[in-house]
Amino acid sequence: MSTDAAGEEIRSRGFVTSFARGLDVIGAFGPGAGRLTLSEVASRAGLDRAVARRLLMTLVELGFAESESRRFALTPQVLRLAQAYLGGAGLDRRMQPALEALANRLGESVSLSVLDWPDIVNVARAEAADRPFRHALTVSARMPAHATASGRVLMAALPADVARAHLAAPLPRYTPRTVTESDALMRAVAACRDAGFAVLDGELEEGFASAAVPVADATGRVVAALATSSHAGRRDAAALRAEVVPAMLATAREMSALLV
Amino acid sequence: MSTDAAGEEIRSRGFVTSFARGLDVIGAFGPGAGRLTLSEVASRAGLDRAVARRLLMTLVELGFAESESRRFALTPQVLRLAQAYLGGAGLDRRMQPALEALANRLGESVSLSVLDWPDIVNVARAEAADRPFRHALTVSARMPAHATASGRVLMAALPADVARAHLAAPLPRYTPRTVTESDALMRAVAACRDAGFAVLDGELEEGFASAAVPVADATGRVVAALATSSHAGRRDAAALRAEVVPAMLATAREMSALLV
DNA sequence: GCACTATAGTGCGCAATGCGCATAAATGGG
């Protein structure tokens, strides 16, 4: 296979092409893809039809896809791959009790997020609930990292060069208060690192303030951000700082203890 | 490679071993795995260390994993694979408005689930919220299919032989009302198919009733179940049937219209 | 109903790719 074509990465010799192509096939089922024919998959993934077919057959055999009347679709089993990540990172149901306790204590819903630049991805959530129902874990809500408290906390945990690289591309503005300029963001991130938490006020949506704190594992590595957001009518930024952040820091410490 | 060892499936000739092994490597990062060494991954996935290493390098190169000081971990990018499934199935943010409208109308939280036997997996959720904040989509809460209204609805959409095969293994009991016996469940599922909805009362947890209706795509295929659950003190099973199910059926039709 | 097009499925020869041993380097514990 051509590994030297212009624009193509030079792959290290320990690169398993078939695996990468298989992942491309999964990726071919993008948003709004629905059930795809073999040729559609092949062209979306940029593969020969025969190759795409073999990979699809593999997925079907493993239960990750199903085919019916010449159309293929992924199955919910694909979600287990995501759970491999979540479970491996320790961001699974063990976090839930602490999360719910915090939600009830604050009377706000709280969430746990990780960074997948340029987004933060929600991996768990708890509501200030009157009902003791197991919510278990919730995933996949994405929000722009640069305009959320969680994003700021997670960026603060990044090596400076990585953070700066991320900020090279222009970032969208959501409100007049959104910080989009690279240097200003770097300063904000540094301030957040010093403070140990982040409070943002109306940078994503007018009238909403959010607060976040880092959650670290036993080795001190930041693995997630714990966040809550609040309507300004209820709690403004100052109130978040005073009332909410201390409780969140305590919960974050609790969670750290659960993370091996 | 031995494809004939006892207990091993006979893989069709169109089976891409390296791809399957790569997926095994992702799966090796199970619950509580944390950061794994090469050898740990190899032994968990049942692979030669050299093979595991090549596959890990591939994952790292693609951004699905990272290695630091000889330990590997998956990255949040793995969650994009799950989103390929969700997006492809149409179970993405387009469903959210209808879901939220229903939640507000009912004053209960509602969820959208798919079947990954023996579980149902939550793929979206909305709360009866006072705040207009974008919850987007939530994934990954698993509940036992045989003890939930969603599960019953989704089983009703299965071919009878598949359903029966699923019920071959014994099912756990959660309350005295849990239906665990195969024939009884088949009957309940059939009844649910006739009725077009399911209402369960205390089969998963004492004092909680839940209702679910199927959501079909344009071709009539059931792709998800729309469900709500309620504390018995607030609404009992009869109330769910009378007040809630009609609104849910309407929302399900709305959602069907969004599904190509 | 028939020709025509497009897409799916199969066969097969080639060789590149991935395998897996065995060796070298590196780490870490005692």
Add this chain to the structure above:
DNA sequence: CCCATTTATGCGCATTGCGCACTATAGTGC
């Protein structure tokens, strides 16, 4: 500092996957 363990690399072999070309099948227009 040495030994045990794990990681990293090398390399020859043949298996595995590739991708062309061919056939089968389904869907369309007339």
